[in-house]
Amino acid sequence: MADSHAAPALGPAALRVFDLGLGQMLWSRRTVFMALVAGGPVLIAVLLRALASLPVFDGGAGQIAGRPVSLDGPDIFGLMIWTFYLRFTVPVLGVFYGTALIADEVEDRTVTYLFTRPVARGAVLAGKYLAYLVCTAVVVLPSVMLVYFLVVPLLGGDIGRNFPALLVDLGLIGAGLAVYGAVFGLVGAWFRRPLLTGLVFVFGWEPLVVVLPGYMKYLSVAYYLQGLAPHAMPQGDALSVIQALLTSVQTPLGTWANLLALAVIWAAALAAAMRVVERREYVLGQ
């Protein structure tokens, strides 16, 4: 007979679900997609390195074919972090994995084995969420690291001097994965069409409200991430000109305020998602 009738505490229970869910998640169909998303920037970085070995780049730092260029390796890396990772990879993985934390188990009808065990349903979500974090971090962060070492030395960039910025970028991407995962974990637990809802949020709502004046931007994750990554913002294009003009008349939030906002979103979304899963009935199709 089993030892006691009490369900284990949330933490140990979540770790057990994590143990079960990590391998399942890492080798799921989505892994191919994640490999493409995280491998794309690495491929581009390799191509850039190959281009940099061409004779036109022999002019030295800040020059291509003897002409001055306004970009160097760290700038390209910053641009890639912002464009590929923070604005694409992180939210997209958040959408695809976060919305599927419970939905995948329901669709595969394996949720039965989790929900008939002596662990709180909230712990099931927390464990799956933890598995998502490890699963995505173990693929995305090394991808960032490879891109850093491939791209930063280009056009006279210095790996050492930019290392603190890399740490900030890694922290930001980790925070982004955590917050987007929690938000879309809630969307997945709550909405009937979570994937569509998530994609609309990432590619419709966020890009729009972030550049609009007003307070709508506070209802996004990208705004706070952007506030923590000013170095990674692209400059020189029309969008950055508009953004510069708009932000110059608005007081941006401080680092701690941005971190606090992200922490609040993360905690609130995760707690709400756990609560929804605790209370919701999952009727499996025959």
Place this chain on the structure above:
Amino acid sequence: MTMTTRTRYVLLGGAGVMAVGLAGGLVAWVSSRLPPLVAQERPDELRYVPPEATILSFANVREVMDSNLRRRLREIQPELDGQREFQERTGIDLERDIDYIVGGLVPDGPDDTRGIAILAGSFDADRLETLALEQGGAASDYRGRRLITIPDESVAMAFLEAGVIAIGSEPLIKRTIDLPFAEGGVDSNDSLMGLLRHVERGSTAWTIGRLDDPRGGGWLPDEVEAQVSQVAAFAAGARVNGGVSGTLTAEARDEETGRNLRDLLQGFLALARLQVGSRPELRGLLDSIQLTAAGTNVTLTFDLPSDAVLELLPDRSDADVAAAP
């Protein structure tokens, strides 16, 4: 743990890439930090600048004069503005006599500052003294050093050692002569010298300054002082050879001020880029400027090849004509 071997390999692989990357980056970062702290070219003459200096500058004149940029400039403009007049008054040939200059701004009372310049090079001391005396100066000895004062212009000059002269106000020059015997020079001012970490090693010229020093006010016009009141410190460095490249780092008083400063500069650059059509000669400069910010620091970097520098010269066309045979 029920993790499969394959899953374990993936985790170990990811962790391995991260560990190697972080360790490599850390080593590179420490290496990049060490040189500015111990080996940014600090001329020995810093010991002659009073430790309370709030602004400190260095220029490797020899390197500038020998640079490709100067060579190209010389083709257009054989003499710098005021170069001949300076030589007539001081007897110093900027092109040949000076190796480098160290300058400092030193607080003198609550609202005033005084400047001092230490010149290192090859000087004909007798000729310089004769010239000074011809212009109404008076020569004397102070602590075994030759001191020449020109009362009408409140300027004094002292021969500190072979090939090193100091120019500034008489009290400051005397203080300078006293320093090696007293508390030591500005190189013991860690707060100021620490700003050299923002200056790229091997810069041809650099300047650093603390604006948050309560003793250091008064040297800027009031309107400029109001604009930079939120800047605690700055450091700028430039490397001159084929062109000019450099960085300017401003250390804001706090992160919010840093962001405001960044936004201000970003907005300014954005507007300048929009208006570059009417000033095409600025395009090279604007294109080369990069603005970055981290914490309280805002950094502007630029990189101009010699063509772009020459474009910026206001009277280039006239000079071209004048230089034509």
Place this chain on the structure above:
Amino acid sequence: MSRPVVVADRMSKWYGQVIGLNEVTVSIPPGISGLLGPNGAGKSTLLKLVTGQLKPSKGHVQVLGEPVWGNPGAYRRIGYCPDHDAFYERFTGREWLTALLGLSGFEGERAAGAAERALETVGLTTAADRKIGGYSKGMRQRIKLAQAIAHEPELLVLDEPLAGLDPIGRRRVIDVIKAWGRDGRSVVVSSHVLHEIELMTSNILLLHNGRILAEGNVHRIRELIDEHPHTVRITAEDPRRLARHLLGYPHVIAMQLQDGAVVAQTSQPDAFYAELTALAAGDEAGAVREVTSPDDNLQAVFSYLVEH
């Protein structure tokens, strides 16, 4: 009298506008109980309510003396074997059992020992380190049963555990269930085949259209069912050879070959299944892979019961 393991009081379950269970009041005693009903009768709904997967729309249910919805502590005492064929295909049988035992609070060697015992009970020791994705239908049914019994619960809830098993596997699973009952523990097992249920217990609940029609030792039901021919579908290595053998049995009243399977009608299911098991154990008719009994076997009987 012993305390009932499941007590439902006017319990209903609605799926939107569709009723799954209608005002069910039932008290299931300890021991083995069979839940018999055609497809859509509400068997799975009742078992999901009993295992805390669904919340009653109305009424109450208590299992082993405590409510089950939102009470995960109670799940330690219950083992559930679902009817659907869903697994973590990339896990081996042993990995899967060990991981699920971890969720039930078993760790390290205790989990490994419990997994080994369960594998042995269902006869999967030799296949324990193969991936579940490569298991046959019968092996999948048995590993599903293993996860239900591994943590040695007080109450075993089995939803159609014999579906798709070959005769040998069917025999083994029935033996496991009967042994469980002999050990003084309780089992609620559902099926749409009376013959299967009867092999395990005589305590039967008849469920139809979301209502309990009858419960207890229902001889009359048995008689009624025997009046209706019973259809069995058999997937075999050599269907024609198997069909030739089956045609020799006097109680086989019709037979046809359908998509590589033998579909036989018999007037005496007990005798038919016994002889089929013997045939499968021997070699003369080739290997028998899967035996299923279509739901419509019971439909006519239940229609009769509802009318009377």
